[in-house]
Amino acid sequence: MPIESTAEQPRVFSLSERLYPWVASTDHKRLGIMYVIAALLFLVVAGAQALLMRTQLAVPMNHVVSPAMYNRLFTMHGTTMVFLVGMPLLAGFTNYLVPLMLGARDMAFPRLNAFGFWAFLFGGLLLYYGYLGGGGLYGSGSAPDVGWFAYAPLTERAFSRGSSTDYWILGVMLTGFGSLASAINVIATTLSLRCPGMNLSRMPLFVWLMLIDSWLILIALPPLNAAQIMLLLDRRFGAHFFDTQAGGSALLWQHFFWIFGHPEVYILIFPAFGIVSEVVPVFSRKPIFGRQAMVAAVVAIGFISTSVWAHHMFTVGMTSISNAFFAASTMLVAIPTGIKIFNWLATMYGGKILLEVPMLFCCAFIFHFLIAGLTGVMLAVAPFDWQLHDSYFVIGHFHFTLIGGFVFGMFAGIYYWFPKATGRMWNGKLAKLHFWLFVIGFDLTFVPMHFLGFLGMPRRIYTYAPGRGWELLNFIETVGAYVQAIAIACFVINTIHSIRKGRRAGGDPWDAWTLEWSTASPPPEYNFEVIPVVRSSRPLWDLKHPQDPDWKYE
Amino acid sequence: MFVVVASILVLLQTGGLRERRVANIFRPLGTQAAHEYEIALFTFAITGAIFVIVAGLLFYIIWRFRHRPSDHNPDEPPQVYGSNQIEIAWTFIPILGVFVLIGVTSRFIFSLQDTTSQTPAERIRIVGHQWWWEVHYPDYGVVTANEIHIPVSGSTGRPVLLQLESADVIHSFWVPQLSGKTDLIPGRANTMWIDARAPGIYLGNCAEYCGTQHANMLLRVFAEPKPAYDNWIAAQRRSAQSDAAQSGRNVFESLSCVNCHTIRGTVAKGVFGPDLTHLMSRTTIAAGMLENTPKNLRDWVNDPQEMKPGSLMPSMKLTGAELNAIMSYLESLH
Numbered sequence: 001m002p003i004e005s006t007a008e009q010p011r012v013f014s015l016s017e018r019l020y021p022w023v024a025s026t027d028h029k030r031l032g033i034m035y036v037i038a039a040l041l042f043l044v045v046a047g048a049q050a051l052l053m054r055t056q057l058a059v060p061m062n063h064v065v066s067p068a069m070y071n072r073l074f075t076m077h078g079t080t081m082v083f084l085v086g087m088p089l090l091a092g093f094t095n096y097l098v099p100l101m102l103g104a105r106d107m108a109f110p111r112l113n114a115f116g117f118w119a120f121l122f123g124g125l126l127l128y129y130g131y132l133g134g135g136g137l138y139g140s141g142s143a144p145d146v147g148w149f150a151y152a153p154l155t156e157r158a159f160s161r162g163s164s165t166d167y168w169i170l171g172v173m174l175t176g177f178g179s180l181a182s183a184i185n186v187i188a189t190t191l192s193l194r195c196p197g198m199n200l201s202r203m204p205l206f207v208w209l210m211l212i213d214s215w216l217i218l219i220a221l222p223p224l225n226a227a228q229i230m231l232l233l234d235r236r237f238g239a240h241f242f243d244t245q246a247g248g249s250a251l252l253w254q255h256f257f258w259i260f261g262h263p264e265v266y267i268l269i270f271p272a273f274g275i276v277s278e279v280v281p282v283f284s285r286k287p288i289f290g291r292q293a294m295v296a297a298v299v300a301i302g303f304i305s306t307s308v309w310a311h312h313m314f315t316v317g318m319t320s321i322s323n324a325f326f327a328a329s330t331m332l333v334a335i336p337t338g339i340k341i342f343n344w345l346a347t348m349y350g351g352k353i354l355l356e357v358p359m360l361f362c363c364a365f366i367f368h369f370l371i372a373g374l375t376g377v378m379l380a381v382a383p384f385d386w387q388l389h390d391s392y393f394v395i396g397h398f399h400f401t402l403i404g405g406f407v408f409g410m411f412a413g414i415y416y417w418f419p420k421a422t423g424r425m426w427n428g429k430l431a432k433l434h435f436w437l438f439v440i441g442f443d444l445t446f447v448p449m450h451f452l453g454f455l456g457m458p459r460r461i462y463t464y465a466p467g468r469g470w471e472l473l474n475f476i477e478t479v480g481a482y483v484q485a486i487a488i489a490c491f492v493i494n495t496i497h498s499i500r501k502g503r504r505a506g507g508d509p510w511d512a513w514t515l516e517w518s519t520a521s522p523p524p525e526y527n528f529e530v531i532p533v534v535r536s537s538r539p540l541w542d543l544k545h546p547q548d549p550d551w552k553y554e
Numbered sequence: 555m556f557v558v559v560a561s562i563l564v565l566l567q568t569g570g571l572r573e574r575r576v577a578n579i580f581r582p583l584g585t586q587a588a589h590e591y592e593i594a595l596f597t598f599a600i601t602g603a604i605f606v607i608v609a610g611l612l613f614y615i616i617w618r619f620r621h622r623p624s625d626h627n628p629d630e631p632p633q634v635y636g637s638n639q640i641e642i643a644w645t646f647i648p649i650l651g652v653f654v655l656i657g658v659t660s661r662f663i664f665s666l667q668d669t670t671s672q673t674p675a676e677r678i679r680i681v682g683h684q685w686w687w688e689v690h691y692p693d694y695g696v697v698t699a700n701e702i703h704i705p706v707s708g709s710t711g712r713p714v715l716l717q718l719e720s721a722d723v724i725h726s727f728w729v730p731q732l733s734g735k736t737d738l739i740p741g742r743a744n745t746m747w748i749d750a751r752a753p754g755i756y757l758g759n760c761a762e763y764c765g766t767q768h769a770n771m772l773l774r775v776f777a778e779p780k781p782a783y784d785n786w787i788a789a790q791r792r793s794a795q796s797d798a799a800q801s802g803r804n805v806f807e808s809l810s811c812v813n814c815h816t817i818r819g820t821v822a823k824g825v826f827g828p829d830l831t832h833l834m835s836r837t838t839i840a841a842g843m844l845e846n847t848p849k850n851l852r853d854w855v856n857d858p859q860e861m862k863p864g865s866l867m868p869s870m871k872l873t874g875a876e877l878n879a880i881m882s883y884l885e886s887l888h
Contacts, residue, residue: 067766067863147763153740154723154765159684244740250724251739284619290636293645315726315761316737317744320667324660331652331659338648339641345611346640352631353620363616370608374601381655383662384594386734387579387587390726390761456577456730458761461769465843468757469576545630553635 026110027525031117032096033421036414038121039088046080047488049073051481054445058478060466070462071145076127078148079168081402082264083175084124089410090271091116091182094210096421098186100516100523101204103195103532108188112181119178127171134164144168147460149261150231152242152253157235166235169228176221183214195515197534202554204514204537205288208295209274212302213267219306220263227256251316258309265401266305269369270298272409273340276362279412280344282512283359284351287538287550290343297336297343304333314385323382330380337373341366356510357431361412364439368404372397375450390460393453399446411438411491418498419505423521426502430494437487444480448473513538571776573755577730583751584732585713586666593662600655674715674747675705682718682725682738682760684866685767686828686841696790697816699828700841703776705783707749718744723765729758729775737762750777755837766864772842786835793819794831794887802883805876814867817887827867833887840865852881 022030053073056064065073095113099106107113130143144164146155155165190211194203203211231253233239240246242253281288288294310318310326318326344366353359375397379385388394411434419425455469464470508517518540519528536542536550574583582588679690680702689698704714718727720738727746728735736746750756760771778786794817806812807821814827822830833839836846840862844850853860856877858867872880 067769071763071766071768145766151724151763154763159723159765247741250741285630287633287635289634290641293636293641315735316739317742320664323667324663327659327663328656331656334652335645335648339645341608342644343636343641345608345615346634346636348615348619350631350634351619352625353616355616355620363612366612367609370605370612374605377601377655378594378597381593381597381659381662383590383659383666383734384597386736387590387594387730389735390728390763454579456579456728456758458728458759460763461759463769467575469578548633550633553633 026106026114028095028099028107028110028113029421029523029525029527031113032092032094035088035092035095035117035120038117038124039085039092042080042084042088042124044488044492046077046085047485049077049080051485053077054478054481056462057464057474059475060464060471062463065462067462068145071147071460072143074460075144075147075168079127079144079172080124082148082268083172084120084127086268086402086406087175087179088117088120090213090268091120091179093206093271093275093410093413093417094182094186094213097417097516098189098207098210099193100519100527101207101514102190102193102198103515103528103534104189104193105527105531107185108193109185113185116178116181116185119181120175123171123174123176123178125171126174127167130164130167130171134167135162149257150253151257152231152250153244153248155231155235155253156243156245158243158245166232169232169235173225173228176225179217180221183217186210186214187218195531195534201292202534202537205277205291205294206271206274209270209277209298212298213270213274216263216267216270216302216305220260220267223256224260227253227260230256251313254313254316255309258312259306261312262309263302263305265398266301268406269401269409271413272365272406273298275409275413275416276344276365278514279358279362279416280347282416282510283354283356283362284348285354286347286351287513287541288343289346289349290339291537293339294343297339300336301333304329304336308333311380311382311385314382315389327380327382331377334373334377341370341373356415357426357428357435358412358416360432360435361408361415364435365405365408365412368400368408368442372400372404375400388453390458391453392449392457392459395459396446396449396453399449403442403446411435416510417516418495419509420516420521420523422499422502423505424498424502425505425509426498427494430490430497434487434490434494437483437490441480441483441485441487444483445477446480448476508540511544513540515539518543571753571755571778573757574731575757577757579730582731583754583756584729584749585707585751586733586747586749587731589662589666590734593658596658597655600651604651672712675707675712675749676714677717678702678704678714679717679719680727680738682720682722682727682764683826684722684765685760685771685862687771687773688721688828691787691790694787694791696787697818697829698790698832698836700772700838701774701776701836703778703783703786704748704750705780706753706777707751713747713749716746716748718746724762725760725764725771726762727758727773728761729756729773731756732758732775735761748775750775753777753779757842767841767862770841770843770862772838774838774842789835790832792832799879799883799886802879802881802886805879806883809870809872809876809880811870811880830884830887833884835888848881848885851884852877855880855884 022034025031052065056062056070134142142164144167146160146165153159190207230241234241234243240248242248242250244250277288277294308326308330310322311330314323379388379397415431452470452473457470505521507519507521515532518532536554538550542549542551580591582591677693679692681688687700689702707713718736718738720740725738726735727738732748732750733746736744754777756775758773760768812822812824814824816823816829818831838844839846839851839854843862857869858865859869
């Protein structure tokens with residue numbers, strides 16, 4: 001009779017056993033990580049779409065993709081980047097960090113949190129199902145091809161046959177419900193789950209930013225969803241809100257869309273502001289300069305951002321009074337934005353600046369966001385905008401805000417909190433390679449776009465004739481796009497490798513000051529063994545410097 | 555040799571006008587574009603100064619305060635929490651700058667938008683279609699497409715008034731060297747003033763995404779001296795002359811071409827496609843996408859979907875004989 005070992009064998013988990021704790025999770029950290037992973041997957045998809053577009057535009061009269069396919073590519077690229085990359089990255093960081101930074105065990109409504117994630121994910125899948133199911137009628141195409149701002153009446157059934165626009169409406173609307181759920185959750189969490197001693201003035205700036213951000217989401221998304229429902233009524237039930245052939249209004253859609261769309265760009269940039277406001281102090285070894293001014297500036301941007309939307313509409317023939325009003329309100333945004341940049345610089349001034357990769361991304365953020373802000377001021381000068389509007393200058397401008405601003409900020413955050421979320425450190429050389437290739441590729445791609453705008457190149461054209469002065473700049477842009485793709489490949493390799501093989505990071509690898517660094521890496525499901533008590537905005541500084549704590553000065 | 559002959563032919567066809575293909579907004583040749591150029595320079599001055607100062611500060615601070623490997627001092631730098639005086643200073647200085655810019659911008663907006671009481675040199679009504687431009691001269695009963703003729707402002711001293719409408723979706727009229735853009739919105743009539751200070755052919759594009767062939771919805775503005783312009787108008791006012799191609803005309807009129815196209819003086823009275831009355835007086839076809847050569851025209855009529863996929867003109871599946879007949883007719887429409 002064979003003698004069997006009674007020692008326990010290491011158990012091999014089946015795929016479903018390994019997936020179940022994620023799929024069924026209501027843990028804010030797991031949801032946060034799932035948000036970020038899903039967003040990064042969509043980033044690769046939308047990046048590939050951008051590469052295809054850049055390949056098509058590399059030389060004049062190119063035939064890599066058909067006109068209809070090109071139009072689908074830029075529609076899906078824009079929609080994906082805003083709703084399936086930007087919004088979930090934002091939600092992912094918020095979910096992961098807000099409870100940890102507040103010294104809480106989870107979000108206020110964990111199951112609503114899970115609902116938000118799954119609504120976003122299935123909304124995204126529904127949008128992409130358009131490639132399969134969008135046809136509806138023979139010859140009417142597949143995915144949506146109406147542009148990410150889907151101007152009426154191009155979206156009406158007379159001009160957009162089949163079902164692709166319906167998939168755009170429903171998919172985006174579903175992700176919007178997810179964002180609303182997530183925003184309500186953040187507001188409830190920050191207002192009611194702060195640990196003892198953490199009054200609002202001691203709340204970390206990232207959490208402050210996300211609180212304002214969530215209010216903006218609550219204000220901005222419903223107008224979009226309302227307009228989408230109206231459009232659906234037009235398309236499927238014979239209503240005429242935007243149907244100009246039956247007396248509807250084409251401009252009504254633009255107002256609805258930009259009442260959402262302009263706050264939306266601030267919704268996307270606020271988390272980047274928040275990350276930079278956390279990373280810059282730690283890597284300058286100084287507290288943030290002018291905390292209250294930073295919060296006040298964000299509140300000001302939030303307020304102003306709800307009254308600037310028609311600067312997207314300077315060319316529709318508004319009265320001079322309206323044009324002047326929206327030009328002025330848009331320029332006002334420059335003041336609080338300037339305050340923020342000055343405060344970051346003042347934080348760095350006199351510090352000991354450690355140029356680790358998260359800090360490199362923050363420096364690149366400040367530089368490129370400065371340019372984005374200044375080109376934004378140019379666009380706000382309505383008479384100048386009559387030339388620049390819908391030209392490649394605009395594409396250059398908003399990619400400076402959304403990559404130079406948002407994405408650089410997100411990468412700073414990913415590199416900064418990667419050790420916290422995985423317990424391991426990334427490879428420094430690959431990370432630096434990622435940074436430099438990405439910045440160089442980014443500038444190669446998007447600086448020339450501003451000049452193409454000056455040379456009269458309109459956006460959203462699938463090809464162009466030679467001899468109009470556009471060839472060289474377009475070719476440089478395409479080269480830059482491929483450099484960016486290589487950079488992203490470095491990032492992906494680094495991430496996959498470091499999750500398994502990176503060296504152990506420990507609880508506090510950056511010698512940082514906010515509460516998430518006081519627990520283990522990765523944090524246990526309950527976050528903190530004992531709910532912490534704080535006396536200042538830098539609780540870990542107080543612990544590390546008992547002879548010179550912050551609360552003496554705040 | 556070939557190049558010389560070709561360019562002479564092109565010049566003859568275009569009445570000696572030079573095509574200005576590079577539409578640089580910083581080389582304005584119209585009054586509106588010139589004003590927009592002025593305020594652009596002013597904006598560049600302000601934003602450029604801010605850029606130099608702030609970016610300079612950023613690089614200086616990184617360089618000056620970066621941690622050097624030689625620095626082994628483990629102490630943290632002095633902890634500074636902020637300063638209200640400094641915050642107030644860098645709030646109020648930008649406020650001053652922004653208010654100057656708001657003032658100048660508003661003045662430009664009001665002066666450019668609200669001075670419309672002058673008598674226009676010409677009135678032109680432009681209707682945007684997927685994917686071409688319908689051009690009406692209501693004072694002369696002239697209808698053409700895609701190529702807009704105007705008198706040079708030096709010869710009249712007055713700009714041209716455009717009335718912009720759309721038959722389907724939103725388009726945008728943009729000829730960068732003459733003026734910034736104005737949208738053509740269904741259910742609305744926008745107006746804009748343009749003038750050209752120098753003769754030439756000015757290139758532009760539709761600047762609002764309008765569907766599949768948005769890229770190939772080009773604009774050409776022919777700015778001519780007044781006498782040449784008057785000659786052009788006089789020629790356009792005549793009905794179609796096509797005695798030479800009676801058989802071709804019969805074929806054209808027997809097919810569904812007439813449902814979409816108008817040729818004045820014939821039974822062709824369609825309104826969905828471009829007016830063909832003086833087709834051969836245009837230098838381009840397919841909304842500026844192709845040169846108007848016999849070969850291009852033939853290929854286009856034979857299979858528009860091959861030349862411009864998505865175009866609303868169907869491929870008519872003409873027989874070779876029909877195609878020959880129609881071509882001989884179209885080529886007679888001077």
